[in-house]
Amino acid sequence: MINENLVSNVVTEPYKYGFVTDIETEKISKGLNEEIIRLISRKKDEPEYLLNFRLKAFKKWQKMEEPNWADLGYKKIDYQDIIYYSAPKQKEKKSSLDEVDPKLLETFDKLGIPLTEQKRLTNVAVDAVFDSVSIATTYKEQLAEHGVIFCSISEAVKEHSALIEKYLGSVVPASDNYFAALNSAVFSDGSFVYIPKGVECPMDLSSYFRINSGDSGQFERTLIIAEESSTVSYLEGCTAPMFDTNTLHAAVVELIALDNASIKYSTVQNWYAGNENGVGGIFNFVTKRGKCLGKKSKISWSQVETGSAITWKYPSCILLGEESIGEFYSVALTNNLQQADTGTKMIHIGAKTKSTIVSKGISAGKSSNSYRGLVKMGSKATGSRNYSQCDSMLIGDQASANTFPYIQSQQPNSEVEHEASTCRISEDQLFYLQSRGIEFEEAVSMMVSGFCRDVFNQLPMEFAAEADKLLALKLEGSVG
Amino acid sequence: MQEKMTGKEPLLEIKNIFASTEDLTILKGVDITIQPGEIHAIMGRNGCGKSTLSKIIAGHPAYKINQGSITFKGKNIKSLEPEERAKSGIFLGFQYPIEIPGVSNLEFLRVATNARRKFLKQQELDTFEFEDLVKEKLELVKMDYAFLNRSINQGFSGGEKKRNEILQMALLNPEIAILDETDSGLDIDALRIVASGIKKIANKENGIILITHYQRLLDEIKPDFVHVMANGQIIKTGDCKLALELEKNGYEWTDQLSQDS
Numbered sequence: 158m159i160n161e162n163l164v165s166n167v168v169t170e171p172y173k174y175g176f177v178t179d180i181e182t183e184k185i186s187k188g189l190n191e192e193i194i195r196l197i198s199r200k201k202d203e204p205e206y207l208l209n210f211r212l213k214a215f216k217k218w219q220k221m222e223e224p225n226w227a228d229l230g231y232k233k234i235d236y237q238d239i240i241y242y243s244a245p246k247q248k249e250k251k252s253s254l255d256e257v258d259p260k261l262l263e264t265f266d267k268l269g270i271p272l273t274e275q276k277r278l279t280n281v282a283v284d285a286v287f288d289s290v291s292i293a294t295t296y297k298e299q300l301a302e303h304g305v306i307f308c309s310i311s312e313a314v315k316e317h318s319a320l321i322e323k324y325l326g327s328v329v330p331a332s333d334n335y336f337a338a339l340n341s342a343v344f345s346d347g348s349f350v351y352i353p354k355g356v357e358c359p360m361d362l363s364s365y366f367r368i369n370s371g372d373s374g375q376f377e378r379t380l381i382i383a384e385e386s387s388t389v390s391y392l393e394g395c396t397a398p399m400f401d402t403n404t405l406h407a408a409v410v411e412l413i414a415l416d417n418a419s420i421k422y423s424t425v426q427n428w429y430a431g432n433e434n435g436v437g438g439i440f441n442f443v444t445k446r447g448k449c450l451g452k453k454s455k456i457s458w459s460q461v462e463t464g465s466a467i468t469w470k471y472p473s474c475i476l477l478g479e480e481s482i483g484e485f486y487s488v489a490l491t492n493n494l495q496q497a498d499t500g501t502k503m504i505h506i507g508a509k510t511k512s513t514i515v516s517k518g519i520s521a522g523k524s525s526n527s528y529r530g531l532v533k534m535g536s537k538a539t540g541s542r543n544y545s546q547c548d549s550m551l552i553g554d555q556a557s558a559n560t561f562p563y564i565q566s567q568q569p570n571s572e573v574e575h576e577a578s579t580c581r582i583s584e585d586q587l588f589y590l591q592s593r594g595i596e597f598e599e600a601v602s603m604m605v606s607g608f609c610r611d612v613f614n615q616l617p618m619e620f621a622a623e624a625d626k627l628l629a630l631k632l633e634g635s636v637g
Numbered sequence: 638m639q640e641k642m643t644g645k646e647p648l649l650e651i652k653n654i655f656a657s658t659e660d661l662t663i664l665k666g667v668d669i670t671i672q673p674g675e676i677h678a679i680m681g682r683n684g685c686g687k688s689t690l691s692k693i694i695a696g697h698p699a700y701k702i703n704q705g706s707i708t709f710k711g712k713n714i715k716s717l718e719p720e721e722r723a724k725s726g727i728f729l730g731f732q733y734p735i736e737i738p739g740v741s742n743l744e745f746l747r748v749a750t751n752a753r754r755k756f757l758k759q760q761e762l763d764t765f766e767f768e769d770l771v772k773e774k775l776e777l778v779k780m781d782y783a784f785l786n787r788s789i790n791q792g793f794s795g796g797e798k799k800r801n802e803i804l805q806m807a808l809l810n811p812e813i814a815i816l817d818e819t820d821s822g823l824d825i826d827a828l829r830i831v832a833s834g835i836k837k838i839a840n841k842e843n844g845i846i847l848i849t850h851y852q853r854l855l856d857e858i859k860p861d862f863v864h865v866m867a868n869g870q871i872i873k874t875g876d877c878k879l880a881l882e883l884e885k886n887g888y889e890w891t892d893q894l895s896q897d898s
Contacts, residue, residue: 211810340655423776548822589735590745592695593805594723594752603748607739 168528173425178264178369182247182288187372188237191215194342197242201311201345206322213387214341221335224498225500227529231403231440239405240373243288247266259291261285264348270365270394281305281392284348284364286377291346294358305389306351306475307362310378313349320351324382328411328448328475336407337444337467342375345408347377348429352387352418360618363392366408368428368439374405381411383418385451390421390617403431403466408443416451416478421459423616424472425624428464433522435494438466443474449481450508457484461614461624462499469598471529476510476541483512486615489630490605491524491556500561505538505571514545516611520556521632527559532573534566551581552632572594579607601631646711648673648692648844649813654705656693662703663689665869671813671844678847678855678880681866682888687779687848688732690866691815695729696722709813723749724756728811732818732848734798736790742786742801746771774807777834796827803834815846816839820854834855852884865891 185196193217198208219617223234244262265272265285272285282296284307291309300307306317311340314321331341348364356632368375383389406428412420422445431438441464447456458472474483485501503512508525512532520526532543549558582604590600606613613621649671656664672675679687685812693700696719707714708736714722714898737745744853746783747843778800790798791819799819806814816835820828836858839845855863855877863879864871872891873879883891 305848366768389681583735585735586737588695588697588719589731589737590749592697592723592729593745593749594756595745595748595811596720596752597718599748604737607741610739635735637892 164271166484172270172389174429176267178256178260180258180260180369182243183246183323183372184240184243187240189241189343191442193241197343200242201314201456203314204318207314207325207342209319210303210326211338211342212330214338216497218335218338218342218490219334221338223335225467229469229496229498231467231496234405234440234496236339236405238372241367241376243244243373244345244574245287245369261287263495264369265365266372266581268365268367273325273600276572279507281361281363285368286346286348286364286374288367288369288375291348291635293579300359300362302589303356303359304353305356305358306349308349310344310347311381313380315552317349317351319448321349321380324380324411324413325378325614326411328413328446329409329444334444336442337409338408340378340609341445342458344376344378347379347408349379350381350391352383352389354384354387356387357385357493358387358389360391361392362466363394365394368404369405372402372404374407377408378405378433378452379410381420381422382413383395383415383420383454384461386417388419389397391423393422393424393615394427394571403438403440405440406442406465410443410445410472412447412456414449414451414456414478415483416456417453418451419455420447421457422447422472423461424460425627426460426462426464430493430495431466433493438495439464441468441470443468443470446475447483448475449478449507451481452479453480453482455482455484457615458501459484459486460488461501461610461612461616462487462489462497465497465628466495466500471500471502473504474512475504475506476508476512476538477506479507480509480511481507482510482616485512485514485516485530486612487516488609488612488624488628489517489526489528490519490520491521491526492630492632493522493524495522495524495598497525498527498529500528502531502533503543504531504533504535504611505541505543505568507541508534511541512543514547515541515611516545516547518549518558519546519552519608519628520549520558521552523555525557526561529561529563531563533564534568534571534573536567538568539570541568543571544572545573545575546611547575547577547579548608549579550605551579601632605629605632647671647708650706650708651690651694651707652692652708653701654693654707656689656700657703658689658700661782663700663869664693664806666871667871667873667890669864671846673844674841676839676845676847676860676863677867678849678860678863679850679866679871680863681891682885685866686869687866688817690818691729691846691848694722694765694813694815695727697773706746712877721808724752726812728806728809728814729744729814730799730802730806730814730819732821734790734793736788736793738788739791741785742787742789743771745789746785746808747781749805753809760808763829771808772806776803777807777837778803780804795822796824797843799823799827800834805839807834808836810838812843813846814843815848816865817848818850819847820849820851829855829857852880855880867891
């Protein structure tokens, strides 16, 4: 009923990352069994312990049930109909970017992530992951001068095996949940970051995940270790082509912060969301967790979730170290028939730990958007505090928003505060802005960015501007 | 267009307007003509169609014009979007200004002002230039700069909201301003501030429509014409004395008129 004519006149911008790169890929056959896992491990020339890690995870996964508590509606996934390893064909060892297939470089160029030395981004080091493998990491040498390790996880397995053996699966154990188990069994690549003691990482690190194949899943793993008194800011971006089938993306991210270390992890997730009838799109089932192991350590998650047909993720913090800090800042926008169930878990174990949760959900079209969060105060978390704020905004009258806050406290000397609100962009608000000469779309976008401001303020500069634009783009034509 | 301006072309001409919302006909043939420099007052009972009239002039999407025409400076504006009407110089002061959480009042005022300036082919103002302008206009309504850092109308008192409306009017410098019960809910001091703001903005070029229930606003701002509305029509038009009569005799007196007509 709101401005029907105007809305129908609005040009809906197509998903601009929807192209497919035509490149020869090496794919293994569909299906999942022990042989496939051995094959992936062999292809990556992995040490024994990692193969065992995978096989154990697989055995656990086989005994697990796919979770359904999030009440997400989707057709049952046939795990035997997925290709678990897909890599662009190229020389085994790439000693420099010159040996990377120009088509791949071109792909990342098109995505706005140039990798070649002349064009690469000046203040951000990038690890570019294409389907199952990392194809290039920029600024590796410069970072190495500071002792910072930034490489693909496959390379880390070879070069920094001790760290991998020590930390892989230490935050998200293989048995943690169905998708984490699956990932642990079949993960193919991802990023690895190690910041040595006392080092402030000289530039932002970033991974860019690109799914190209329609029939293969992406199962990447990210592991970030911040040693005592180190700091790092890590950014993650994701896009995928438009296919009318659903592609599974089940990633695991583990962060470890030691004494006084600080990790800031920011995500702008823009996987293909499917079309307006809900056909196609990525199933984004991700386990992200950080462990504040050290005293006064800090882990901060910020995310802008705009893509995927279904998003199911809860970046969490385990606050073990005394006076450690966990933060979660999230904007999740759903449109058309998208579903998002996202939130966080703040597990307070150490004394005087603090956590802040700010979640902003925007639902448009016929989408559904839920915040689900757990704040747990353990018996030793004396003097700990949590503040949560969960706001939902509805656009139109067919979208839905839910908030599910779970609070468990075993510690009387701790404080948990929760605030929640729901609002709707009303015809009267739009008319008010319009009657002052502000265009309809700008009016919507002003209200949405106003609503998200608390979260955008937490994003790194370049991300914040991008996020603002992305939201405006995603909402075009959604008000009606 | 220029040739026509030589004569006395009305700023706003509303002819035989019928309008409805949700299939309920509210306006049943309203005519009103406003010349540059004129102040008109529209009075009448609640539900007589005053606010609807203001909304259809501003282009509210919930109201449908079934018949008649609205001409602004010689141009039919019936099919224009609200923002196009606003940019071209039509301003509606809301009876109940809308709260918009999260959007800063300052940013809002700047975007709105620049939209209007762009239309007038004036240079758009950067944040500093705008700050200077807005400080000057804040004086008019005796508002504190701190107001601008808050979200639009959020947590404003009734009087503050109305002053914010007049501030917007001052910044947008409209050619036609319709002020819908801007005086309601104001205490005497706030009323004086609002009224003096309006008087300072009124000039020989623009036209103002005051929708009000009370004589006290008209004591402050003397209208050239007073219209009495009832049941979706203007049933009587006169000068400022009509408002006094109305004050004395109440709306029952106009019911009588309505039946006579």
